[in-house]
Amino acid sequence: MPINHLDDDAAAPRDAQRGTEDAEADYRGQIEAINRSQMMIEFAMDGTIIRANENYLRAFGYTHADIEGKNHSIFVSEESRQSKAYAEFWDGLRNGVYQAGLFQRIDKRGEEVWIEASYNPVPGPDRNPVKVVKFVAANVTERVHIQNQLKDAEARLQAILNSVLDGIITIDEAGTIVSLNPAAMKMFEYEQSEVAGKNIKMLMPQPDRSAHDGYLARHQSTGKSTVIGVGRELEGLSKTGRTFPMELTVTEMALQGQKFFVGVVRDISERSRNANALRRSEDLLNRTGRLAGVGGWELDLLTSEVTWSDETRRLHGFENDCVPTLEEGINFYAPEARPVIRTAIEQSIAEGKDWEVVVPVIRVDGRRIWARVKGTVQFVDGKAVRLVGVFQDVTARVAEQEALENANLRIALATDSCGIGIWDWELGSDKFNCDCLIYRLFGLEPECDKRFDLEFWANRVHEEDRSAVEKGLQECVAGIKPYDIEFRNVWDDGSIHHIRATGKAILDQGGVAIRMVGTNMDITARKQVEAALRLGNANEQRLIMGVKDYAILMLDPEGIVTTWNEGAERIKGYRAEEIVGYHYSKFYTPEAIAEGKPALELQIAAKQGRFEEEAWRVRKDGSRFWADIVITALFDANGKLRGFGKVTRDISERKAVEAEREKIAAELARYTRALERSNLELDAFAYAASHDLKAPLRVIHNASTWIEEDLAGKLTAEMSENMNLLRSRVRRMDRLLDDLLEYSRIGRETDNGHTEAISGTVLMENIQGLISPPQGFIVDANSTLAGIEVFRMPLQQILINLISNAIKHHDRKTGRIEVSVEDLGPDWRFSVKDDGPGIPAEYHEKIFKMFQTLKPRDQVEGSGMGLAMVRKHVDVAGGELKLESAVGQGSTFSFTWPKDNGRTNKTKHKFTPIGETS
Secondary structure (H helix, E strand, O other), X not given: OOHHHHHHHHHHHHHHHHHHHHHHHHHHHHHHHHHHHOEXXXXXXXXXXXXXXXXXXXXXXXXXXXXXXXXXXXXXXXXXXXXXXXXXXXXXXXXXXXXXXXXXXXXOOOOEEEEEEEEXXXXXXXXXXXXXXXXXXXXXXXXXXXXXXHHHHHHHHHHHHHHOOOEEEEEEOOOEEEEEOHHHHHHHOOOHHHHOOOEHHHHOOOOHXXXXXXXXXXXXXXXXXXXXXXXXXXXXXXXXXXXEEEEXXXXXXXXXXXXXXXXXXXXXXXXXXXXXXXXXXXXXXXXHHHHHOEEEEEEEXXXXXXXXXXXXXXXXXXXXXXXXXXXXXXXXXXXXXXXHHHHHHHHHHHHOOOXXXXXXXXXXOOOEEEEEEEEEEEEEOOEEEEEEEEEEEOHHHHHHHHHHHHHHHHHHHHHHHHOEEEEEEEOOOOEEXXXXXHHXXXXXXXXXXXXXXXXXXXXXXXXXXXXXXHHHHHHHHOOOOXXXXXXXXXXXXXXXXXXXXXXXXXXXXXXXXXXXXXXXXEOHHHHHHHHHHHHOOHHHHHHHHOOOOOEEEEEOOOOEEOOOOHHHHHHHOOOHHHHOOOEHHHHOOHHHHHXXXXXXXXXXXXXXXXEEEEEEEEOOOOOEEEEEEEEEEEEOXXXXXXXXXXXXXXXXXXXXXXXXXHHHHHHHHHHHHHHHHHHHHHHHHHHHHHHHOHHHHHHHHHHHHHHHHHOOOOOOHHHHHHHHHHHHHHHHHHHHHHHHHHHHHOOOOOOHHHOOEEEHHHHHHHHHHHHOOOOOEEEEXXXXXOXXXXXXXXXXXXXXXXXXXXXXOOOOOOEEEEEEEEEOOOEEEEEEEEOOOOOOHHHOOXXXXXXXXXXXXXXXXXXXXXXXXXXXXXXXHOOOEEEEEOOXXXXXXXXXXXXXXXXXXXXXXXOOOOOOOO
């Protein structure tokens, strides 16, 4: 073998050894590098720690002595050691499975440590793992904590987004929808998957859809926007095509260098409906106020701010929304009315009393009108804070009243001069009114203490004439013919006087007689003349010739004038020598002569013994006058016609009075119709207040209930209390509207209760059942109530209000209320007495005003209308309401009540025979 070959063979083992040494050095270098840069630990397959480097020990807070002979489980929490995942982790290692990832461990202090690590099983000769080498790449505890915090924040944000009632929509700068929260999905009726990646315009109807791209483009090109950060109202479009009003606020944000827009959307359908309902109610009130000619006003006493309704502005002549200051408003009143208004306001504030005046006002255009101004003051904690009231144009009514007063004055002058008395009879209530002359015609002085009523009048009619008078009245009321009759009345001294009575029935809109108006005239002198003519006594003939108030003449059977007295000369203008021997037809109008009336009237008188009429006659100078003519046929002892006696009285003044009376009756009828129209308009106004204003109240009540249901479990105690407070205010307003409607109806019979007669016992049983007094309160009905009979309404409502007030305002949880009645003849006096706290004297008048309560309404629920309604009921019935009370001594409310319920019969009058007590 060549030597060089031997040298080569000897060099080979040396090269191999050097290679192994180099590899080992390289390996040790790598291990050292790993040891310096990473955390490393080794442990046996039973978990016993073999060794750990400094990095590992430092990261977990241990020393070599701390871990010597310890198990790897000291780095694992007790909870993790017991977990299924930890068991599976060890199963994998024992099977030689390499495991790497993010692991949760604990340090020496027991605090959480998150690491990114790999677990490397090292196999033995039998290929089964003999130990595990664990390399920790990094301690990522801080990063994990940050990630967990981000996840928590995202979860909280998502929870907020999921529970918030407003819709939240995110879009990119191209207008593409990125996300919707549940509220937005519910609002627009879309699922997330249906809208994600689509243009936001799909949620907009026209014209907003077309305008949207312009908003985006302008913002992108200029960086300016009229919609970013600004809330505005527009319409949304749902999946089903439904449009709804919404409020939108858009904000801009940047995320990872990309621009996004977030829109917060609120469905304002309910608010819009409420606003529309309120607007309709306001419009209706304004229209109704204009129809009724009633405007409203308000004065804030703290700020002196004045508020006028549209109708108040219109009545003053304004064409815009201008509202003057307090001083400017007062200056609209005529100079003589300004002190009246100032005094009324000052007294109202000082005394808490309502006020009402009718005063002249000068409009913007200078026109003078008459206005009815009414006001009431409102208090808070005993301090006057606000005046509210109404303003109504009553110019026409004032003019009508002035015309009526002037007409009455003219009638009074005319009737006084003619000796004609006027009477007025209300058929429903049998109320009888008359002037002073009626008293004198029946032998009385107006100042006497006797009450001139129907019973008194009927008893003065001569008993032989009563049936004829009764028949005449019945025929007039029934519409058969006007009332025109002569009867005798007997004075206290026994003297008999003759009366001629006329009258006319006044009808309601249904054609039913509701009253009669008429006149009485003393015709005793005429009757005496007629008797004298019939007897022909010489002395009485001389008496006749001297009578000046009547034209008394004799006619032969052919109608030729044979005698002429002073009264005939005065009335007709002829002297005796100018007319005696002429036919009496000279006194007739040409039309009457053409109809043959002079001869016809003599024929009737000759046949029937008498002819009577009222007709036009002609004086000597050709002037005409109204005459009351009576022609009496005169016969001799054998029954042969010897001529006629003719008595004429000039009744021109009486006819003028009657014409004026007819005119006044027409004016009264027109005034009555105007009042009826006004009542209808006020009914419409009250209906609007009670019904149409209730619509938004119902909406508010329902909306608050729905909101509370939707947010169940999410409302704070304060929010729940506010919701309850809101609904209590709605209920109070609802009650107030009901009471306003009831107040407006007082005085008009609206149910059968006004004619339903019941005993006092039954009345109190009904009241007890309706009130249901709370435990601890006793309502004692005095035994005096058992023996009376009353009409159920409105007496029941009055007593309910008084008893309920006594319970509601009592200062204790127990109390006693006594109800009693006293017989006053034509009236009852009812009393409601309680043992409550009493009422200070300064409030005895205030409590009967509308909207007034002694305690804040948050303490005592009520509208402040109860006692106002009681007073109006009593006033309308003609009764009297009194309060006796002092602090600490309880209160007694008493009122008189007519036994006939103070009612007015609206049906056809049932005539009470004359002489019977009505």
